[in-house]
Amino acid sequence: MGTFRITFRILIVGILLLSGISSAQSQWFRSKDNADEMYEQAVQLTNQKNYNRAIAVAKEGLSQRPEFTDLELLLGRVYMLTGQWDLARKHVDNVLKNDEKYLDAYYYKINIEVSSKHYKSALTAVDGALKAYPNRKDLLLRKLGILDVLGYIAEGNNLADRLIRQAPRDKDIQQAYIGHHLENARRYRAQDLPSAAISSLDKVFAIDPGNLEARELMGTSDLSVHTRSTMANQISAELESNPTSYEWLMKKLNMLREDLRYAEALTVLQTIYRYHPNDGVARALERELREEAAVFYTQTDPYMLYQSILEKDPSNREALRKVIGLATSRGAYREAMTWVNAGLRREPSSTELLLLKLDLLEYERQFSEASQIAGNLLQRSPSNTDMRARYVDLKIASSRYYVSQQQNDLALRELELALEINPQDSSVLESMVNTYAAQRNYDRALETLEQQISVTNNDHLKLKQASLLTDAGRFDEAGDVLQDLINAYPDVPQYLTAFTENRLRAGNRLLQDDEYALAAQQLRAVLRRDTNNREAINYLINLYSATNELDSALYFTDLGLASYPQDREILLKRSSVLTSMGRFDEANREVRSLMDRYPYTIRYRDAYTENLLSAANQAKRINNLDGALDNYRAVLAINPKDSVAQLNIINIQMERLAYDSAQYYIQQSLQWNPNWTDIRLRRAQAYEAQRDFLRASADADTVYTQQPSVINRDYAAYLKSRTLKNQFGMHFLRSRYDYSEDKYDIATLEYIRTFKKGTIGGRINYAGRASGTGLQAETEMYYTHNPKWYSYAHLAFGNQVAFPQVRLGYSLYRTFKNESEVGLGVRYLQRDTLRSTSVLGAYSKTIGDFWVNLRGYAVWEAQDIASSFALVGRYYMNNRQDFLSTTIGLGTSPDDRSRLIQFSQLTGLLTRSVGAGYQRTFQYRTSLGINGTWISQKVGPQNFQNQYDLYISVMRRF
Known part of the structure; x- marks a missing residue:
């Protein structure tokens, strides 16, 4: 028993090991995913028409990669080509579920539903495609064709009218529009509605007056003979505007009854039932109508007689x-088709019935089904040349139908089947060429055309070959073909025209690729054969203008004008070239003549304005401001609203400091455009320069409201601050010494008033001492004499406890344009018996964001003379609101508030000082400052004493 358990466990372990090894092998040796290679192989097999093998390869690829949508779509296409519609539909639907934007899948889906005659499903498919691609022309044309097949006339009319309105010159849309209304005309004709048919044909003639098919339909007897009476036309018109009208429906029914058209009358009666189901008159009328119709058709209509025979036999x-x-x-x-099919159910092989069905299908333009019947009949009688020709014609007609429905693959399939019957048929080959060209498959189109040329031996087909080569971008090959045709047929102007078109298209393509030299060769070749070719001349003007070869561009404008002296486009281009060459007067003469001849053409006025602006800009570049202003004013004479001219005139006037002139143009500009922010900003700057800060501030506020940015907010705050006349300040000075326990603190209250010529202010200084309370009153004024000169005056009185008794000061300063100034002044100080007089010399200079000030003092006390110097530097920040400062001093300055009480003891000492400070201003109103200074005084050969000052200030403008 123990041995059995051990053996069983070993067996289980072995099975698990083998299972693991097998699983690992399946992972390690799994075949590589080569779905991409299988896709390429399936594409090649499809092109070779080896459909069964293509299906097998595609299925194998999908088994390896089920989400490979391109491969699944290819599989759906192969099933479609082999007529297996259900399988094709399944795979295309899968692709669309995975990718709702897959355009090719929509095309295949539509083709499948149309080919399998599920037209309502096809309509649903095309609507789905249009949801993803709303305005795609080919999808809209497909929808129009499907609506025609379904007989949805009203919806089709709406779509056709919409397309022709949007693109009235589009050839594809014109063809579809004509086909739609021809189909309507046939329907109306079959329904014995001649007026409606004529209306549809009139729409065809509006697009193509010479349409042969429409003329044939218009000339048939059933349209030309049957005309409506005035009453009939009125009834139709009324019912068209109000289809449910009981009165007019009854009038139409009675008219049809009088004309013995009972079938139509009964149809109108059904319409009355639908809209008026409870009408007793209509119910009673039905029995009478049916009785009259039965008697009439039984006695007069052979169709009804023979039909009654068939019902019995x-x-x-x-x-x-x-x-x-x-x-x-x-x-x-x-x-008729219903009766034919009934007969074929009894006699499936009846040649006579099959021929009748063939005719009916052809009448109904169901060419594909008709060709299948013709093929069956041809198999029965292979030698029947008429049936052979008819089969081929039907295949060609079927292919044209598929092309009109954008189903080019099915169209080619039909033509291939036709070629199997007659490989030398030129018409089939021509249709194949056209179909390949519609697909832009130019290689296959050219290959098929070569076959057609070899069959027909027609040199004139080479013109089409050249056209295809041109469309394919193979311009040189097309040119060689056309050159051979011109040599062979020199008297055929069509070939020369085609050669010219080929070279023009080649030049245009090269221009788009920026191959200017090669493009010029092609275009010059055109002019060698046709010296007056306007298009080539225009291209060359554009080419040389783009490459800035202005002399060549001017040459070709002159060449063009020699042949077309009144050509407005060339004249305009010549003006543009002259402008680029800087020959503004000539350019303006050209455009001015155009503007005089065509005063209501805006583009000439605009071109003239552009020339004037270019001339003005050139004048500005060479600093000819008067010339620039003349041109800008000329622009405004033509268009007073021109913003470029307005802005440039204003800028020049402000640059010249001609603020009154600038204000005039600013006012004109704001009349045209009150919300022009840049101009309002210029006005604020002009007012600022004129020191009209109230108006400047109002404009700056408006600018900030219109364009709330940091810069505009800052400028508005600055100008607002310049309108404020008052300032209040508090200051505190603390001084400490390393040689004394005394404290020297000063607190200050300050008020300053701004007036037009400067500022005036007063201070109260307070200092507490052991010996008492020190008080000092100060007043000072800055006064501007003119833009170059200003003065400073100072007066102070104190009670001698901590301040001098008297301080007087005056300085006169001269400013210069290079942001520098010099000054001279005097200072007077009195304390007890001390009398001190000083002379001041100063120089300051601004360099960018730096300001430097150097001051020197000569001081007289009794018989003693001393001197002192101070160098102050500032670095401005934040639009010069804030600054960092440094100070270096030698000697004791009579303007130093912290040491004036000791001035007499310090005058002769060697004193050095170093200080640094920072001031920050908020919104140009509130300023906070702090400054620290270290002062060293030599009081003996080796003895120094030090002083430390801390100065704090708070100021507020209001």
């Missing part, structure tokens, strides 16, 4: 032929 072949023939002759093709 369905096998009666003669009655069947008569019924089919009568239905066909009346245009009731669908009813």
Whole structure:
């Protein structure tokens, strides 16, 4: 028993090991995902028409990578080409579920539903595609074709009208529009509605007056003979505007009844039931109508007679032929088809019935199904040349239908089947060429065209070959073909025209690729054959203008004007070239003549304005400001609202400091555009320069409201501060010494008033001492004499406890344009018996954000003379609101408040000082400052004493 358990466990472990090894092998040796290679292989097999093998390869690729949408779409396409619509639909639907924007998948989906005659599903598919790509032309055209097949006339009319309104010159849309209304005309004709048919044909003639098919329909007897009476036209018009009108529906019914058109009358009666279900008159009328119709058709209508025979004897072949023939002759093709199909159910191989069905399908333009029947009949009689030709014609017609529905793959398939019957058919080959060209598959189109040329031996087909080569961008090859044609047929102007078109397109393409030299060669080749070719001349003017070869550009404008002297475009281009060359007077003469001849053409006025602006800018560059102003004023004479001219005139006037002139143009500009922020800012700057800060501040506030930015806010705050006349300040000075325990503190209250010529203010200084309280009153004034000169005056009185008794001061300063100034002044100080007089000399200079000030004093006390110097430097920040300062001093200055009480003891001592400070201003109103100074005084050969000052200030403007 123990041995059995051990053996069983070993067996289980072995199985698990083998399972693990197998799983690992399956992971290690799994075949590589080569779905991409399989996709390429499937594409090649599809192109080779080896559809069964393509399906197998595609399935294998999808088994390796199920999410490979391109491969699944290819599989759906192969199923579509082999007519397996359900399988094709399944795979295309899968692709669209995974990618709702896959355009090719929508195309295939639409093709599948149309080919399998599920037209309502096709309409749903095309609507889905248009949801993803709303205004795509080819999808809209597909929808129009499907609506036509479904017979949705009203919806089709709306779509056709919308397309032709949006793109009235688009050839594809014109063709679809014409086809739509031709189809409507056929329907109306079959329904015996001649006026409606004529209306549809009129719309065709509006686009293509010479349309042969429309003319044939218009000339048929059933349209030309049947005309409506005035009453009939009125009834139709009323019902068109109000389809549910009981009165007009009854009038139409009675008219049809009088004309013995009972079938139509019964149809109108059904319409009355639908809109007026409870009408007793209509109910009573139905019985009378049916009785009259039964008697009429029984006695007069052979169609009804033969139909009654068939009801009694369905096998009666003669009655069947008569019924089919009568239905066909009346245009009731669908009813005739019903009888044909009924006959074929009894006689499936009846050649006669198959031929009738073939005719009916062709009448109904169901060319694909008709060609299948023709193919079956051809298999029965391979030698029947008429059927062979008819089969080929039907395949060509079927391919054209598929092309009109943008189903080019199916169109080519039809043509390939036609070629199997007649490989040398030129018409088939021509249709294939056109289909490949529509797909832009120029290589296959050219290959097929070569085959057509070899079959027909027609040199004139080479013109189409050249056109295809040109469309493919193979311009040189196209040119060689056309050159051969010109050599062979020198008297055919069509070939020369095509050669010219080829060279022009080549030049245009090279221009787009910026290959200017090669483009010029092509365009000059055109002019060698056609010296007056306007398009080539225009291209060359544009080319040389773009490459700034202005002499060449001017040459070709002159060449063009020699042939077309009144050509406005060339004249305008010549003006532009002259402007680029700086020949503004000539350029303006050119455009001025155009503007005089065509005063209501805005582009000439704009060109003239641009030339004037260019001339003005050139004058500015060479500093000819008077010339620039003349040109800008000329612009304003043409267009007073021109913002460029307005702004430049204002800037020049402000640069010249001509603020009154600048204000005039600013006012004009703001009249045209009150919300022009830049101009309002210029006005604020002009007012500031004129020191009208109230108006400047109002404009700056408006600018900030319109464009709230940091810069505009700062400027508005600055100007607002300049309107404030008062300032209050508090200051505190603390001094400490290393040689004394005394404290020397001064507190100050300050008030300053701004007036037009300067400022005036007063201070009260307070200092507490052991010996008493020190008080001092000060007043000072800055006065501006003129922009170059200003004065400073100072007067102070104290009680001698901590301040001198008297301090007087005056300085006169001269300013210069290079932001420098010099000053001279005097100072007087009195304390007890001390009398001190000083002379001041000063110089200051601003360099960028730095300001430097050097002061020197000569001091007289009794018989003693001393001197002192101070160098102050500031670095300004934040639009000169804030600054860092440093001070270096030698000697004792009579303007030093912290040491004036000791001035007599300090005058002769060697004194050095160093200080640093920082002042910060908030919104140009509130300033906070702090400054520290170290002062060293030599009081003996080796003895020094030190003083430390801390100065704090707070100031507020209001």
